[in-house]
Amino acid sequence: MNPQIEDILPLSPTQQGLLFHTLYDENKSAAYVVQFTFDLTGPLDAAALKAAAEALVQRHANLRARFLHHTAEPVQIIVRQITLPWQDIDLRDLTPQEREAELMRWLQEDRVRPFEPAQAPLLRFALIQLAPQRARLVFTSHHILLDGWSMPIFLNELFVLYRTRGDDSALAPPVPYRNYLGWLKHQDRDKSLSAWKESLSGLAEPTLLTADQIEKSGRQEILACSLSQELTQSLGGRARQHGLTLNTLLQGAWGLLLGRLTGREDVVFGITVSGRPPELPGVERMVGLFINTVPLRLRFQLLEPVAQAMVRLQDEQSAMAAHQHLGLSEIQRLAGFPALFDTLFVFENYPVDANARGLAHDPLQVSRASGHGGDKTHYPLSVVAIPGTQLQLRVGYRPDLWDRAAVEQLVARLQQVLHAIAADPSQPIGG
Structure with missing residues (x-):
């Protein structure tokens, strides 16, 4: 060498x-x-x-x-x-x-x-x-x-x-x-392929909000907003009440909105997972690229309570956790479609607070000023949720496919869904 x-x-x-x-x-x-x-x-x-x-x-x-x-x-x-x-x-x-x-x-x-x-x-x-x-x-x-x-x-x-x-x-x-790369090599690929094949079985078609994606564009614009502190606290309380993570609740809200937009009760969108296998020694201290994008499938019925659909979603996600290392291209081939989705949902919940560094007695104090680029994707539309006292939403969109007014309307509708869930998660989805 x-x-x-x-x-x-x-x-x-x-x-x-x-x-x-x-x-x-x-x-x-x-x-x-x-x-x-x-x-x-x-x-x-x-x-x-x-x-x-x-x-x-x-x-x-x-x-x-x-x-x-x-x-x-x-x-x-x-x-x-x-x-x-x-x-x-x-x-x-x-x-x-x-x-x-x-x-x-x-x-x-x-x-x-x-x-x-x-x-x-x-x-x-x-x-x-x-x-x-x-x-x-x-x-x-x-x-x-x-x-x-x-x-x-x-x-x-x-x-x-x-x-x-x-x-x-x-x-x-x-x-x-x-x-980590060695761990990947020793995973049971056939078992994971089988799990994803079962998870996506019966899916009639992809969930696409944008029909025309022929033009390639690296441009992306961002629309950012924050939920009120009251709504943020209410959503957190509803999640705990039903044994849900806030991530699942927000994923479910986005999936329900996709269902409304596409007129379906079986939708798929991309999610970003941390990709750090807990069984790998020292994984919490590794520096590298672990995240992966995988499909999330949400099936629901209009008459069932919102909370019931979300509990089922969380159970299905837990069952797939051991198989989230598989590449997206392989997963999509299993489903028989060149693309399963054109929207991405990201819950940006880092395990350690990255906003401040330095002990009180340190003469040099370090604080996070800004970050750019980590939430840009090649998907036409992506939603990044950033937890805090006021939940932030950062919606990235391709301006050649979406105009800002349409994205603003989409964000407003997502907030309506979140308000409805915060008010009464036992109400039927069709309401």
Whole structure:
């Protein structure tokens, strides 16, 4: 093996899909660029922060991967050593208005600058000095490297390494992503195929809200709104009352709305699952791409109570949990359709709070400033629900297929469904 190559690994099903779309979809070059920004307040050692980032990328081998598709099977090649892409930018001499304008211009330019999958690493850092004891750290990567669930782990380790000047002895030994790829290889594929075939049996047709998807477009716009604190609390209470997760309740609400929009009582849409198998040792500490998109099927009758349909949905989802690692393309072939759905529902509930970092006694305080790109998909319409004191909804849509007024109406109808469930989940669905 080439001494510059540390390892050669297969891709997870989600990585394969992202690589395919990156390479072959028109105008998608920046569609899977994910940018996270963090505000840093207090005394900062810029050299130590860069050293920590270098140590972090060295610590997690899969962050040094490059991806090749011109082999019999796509592979990720782990490069032994990389030069960390790092920019130091100083905006401290600008006026507040100039500084803000330049910061926004640079961030926008960065988030549309694509990565070349065959060139490692598919990540970059920038440290932007804004004022005395105030800076912004920008971490940008291709989505094929890691998911949102990995970011709290990533950020925590970065600042442990910062405080120890790159000495990772204060951290538990890393659990390599290759362990997860090995776990995938040893799963009973036939058993999972059989489970999905049974789950989708009798499905008459796909659930598609958009008939014409011939034109390829990487453009996506976002419509964001927040539910009231009262409605958010009421939905949480109704979920607990019936032994449901809030995720199931929201999935059910979206499925019922799809049923209304399509005139069916048997609908399918995509969901994103965390993909971290609990039986895999150390999976909660792994950094990488685990999420997967799989179909969710909701069958209901107009006369049955809403809560009854949702309890059944949750039971069916629990039964399929062990099979959610299978690739979507394989699942869709089982159903006999080239595509099962054109809408995606995501419940963004990361296991650790990613919005704040730093202990009270730490001189440097770290807080999440923004994130862009992680919720963009190639689907015409996606709904991302972000829990909190006020539940947030971020609806991504392709403007070549949906106009904003239609999306606003759709969101208003979804909120009507949620209000009805909060008011009385025992009422019949047809009501």
